[in-house]
Amino acid sequence: MMYGKASPRRSDFGKIFVFFILVLVISTTVFVKNYFFNGSNSLKKPNKPPSSANATLNNNRSESLDQLNPTRTSAGPIKVVYELPEKQPVVYITIDDGWYPNEEVIKLMQQYHLPITTFLIEQAAQKHPDFWHEFVKSGGHIEDHTFSHPYLTHLSPTDQKNQISQPIDYLRQFGSPPNELRPPYGDFNSEVGQAAHDSGIKYIVMWDAEMEYSRFTTRSGLGLKAGDIILLHWVPGLDQELIKLLNIIQKQNLGIADLTQALTGEPLTISWIKASIPAPKPTPTMSTSTTTSGNPKTPGTSNTHRTSNTSGTSNTPGASNTPGASNTPGASNTPESPDTWGA
Numbered sequence: 364m365m366y367g368k369a370s371p372r373r374s375d376f377g378k379i380f381v382f383f384i385l386v387l388v389i390s391t392t393v394f395v396k397n398y399f400f401n402g403s404n405s406l407k408k409p410n411k412p413p414s415s416a417n418a419t420l421n422n423n424r425s426e427s428l429d430q431l432n433p434t435r436t437s438a439g440p441i442k443v444v445y446e447l448p449e450k451q452p453v454v455y456i457t458i459d460d461g462w463y464p465n466e467e468v469i470k471l472m473q474q475y476h477l478p479i480t481t482f483l484i485e486q487a488a489q490k491h492p493d494f495w496h497e498f499v500k501s502g503g504h505i506e507d508h509t510f511s512h513p514y515l516t517h518l519s520p521t522d523q524k525n526q527i528s529q530p531i532d533y534l535r536q537f538g539s540p541p542n543e544l545r546p547p548y549g550d551f552n553s554e555v556g557q558a559a560h561d562s563g564i565k566y567i568v569m570w571d572a573e574m575e576y577s578r579f580t581t582r583s584g585l586g587l588k589a590g591d592i593i594l595l596h597w598v599p600g601l602d603q604e605l606i607k608l609l610n611i612i613q614k615q616n617l618g619i620a621d622l623t624q625a626l627t628g629e630p631l632t633i634s635w636i637k638a639s640i641p642a643p644k645p646t647p648t649m650s651t652s653t654t655t656s657g658n659p660k661t662p663g664t665s666n667t668h669r670t671s672n673t674s675g676t677s678n679t680p681g682a683s684n685t686p687g688a689s690n691t692p693g694a695s696n697t698p699e700s701p702d703t704w705g706a
């Protein structure tokens with residue numbers, strides 16, 4: 364009797380054990396397949412937008428000053444730029460990623476004639492192409508921030524090149540083909556530089572100042588200075604961060620110039636902000652701290668454009684580009700989903 368009862372229980376246990384082993388084998392197979400094989404085909408199975416991109420309040424910034432290593436001034440055959448010479452009293456505004464287009468930013472660009480460079484993720488660009496056409500028509504300039512925003516040094520050389528070159532083909536619809544790359548997370552090495560070079564990229568553009576989480580900071584810890592490349596992100600509330608930055612730029616008596624013009628050594632078209640700028644609206648996350656020591660100047664009453672010459676840091680004389688060129692063949696500027704455009 365005792366033996367008869369024990370035998371079925373052992374049999375059940377055996378079945379459960381076999382089932383458990385089967386589940387384990389299947390799970391391991393799926394994991395290994397996804398982990399080791401999807402990475403070699405990052406374009407066919409692109410990284411999804413960061414989960415936080417779908418959050419109601421997104422303050423996700425994928426690049427920051429913490430990622431900089433300014434001693435790395437080249438990546439393979441490509442020059443790496445963190446700032447530009449102080450020969451002209453201008454700074455350069457760059458905005459990364461592109462998940463949250465913002466119509467208020469367009470209005471600021473039009474009002475103050477801001478030559479902003481956006482390092483745009485192709486996947487994000489595909490969400491709102493009409494907005495990016497409008498951005499370029501408003502004086503913006505679009506450059507390469509990869510297809511799906513991976514850590515480039517984690518990819519094979521082939522995938523690095525795919526991540527960099529595919530956006531060049533897509534983004535050329537917004538103007539001249541990109542020839543500047545901002546590597547996601549500031550992550551690059553000589554292999555990335557070679558892949559960028561092979562894709563037609565001429566510069567890896569980093570940054571040396573940031574306006575993030577409504578806080579302005581420079582790499583040096585000092586105030587904003589001529590030649591600084593300033594980093595922002597397309598996040599909800601970007602317009603308020605931009606207003607705060609414009610106030611700082613104006614107080615420092617600096618102009619704003621086009622990054623590509625400076626890189627290629629073209630004469631700079633400088634925007635001087637003479638009109639008064641509204642104070643940024645306070646937000647719960649807004650910080651009042653800034654490293655800028657102001658040299659306030661009484662604002663004038665109108666915007667003016669001045670043109671002057673500069674010799675940039677071009678290592679590719681003769682490279683041509685048309686900053687801010689409007690080239691929107693057949694494009695409608697009607698927003699496809701304006702209710703999703705930023706804060």
Ligand SMILES: [Zn+2]
Pocket residue numbers: 425426459460508512547548
């Ligand atoms: Zn980014």
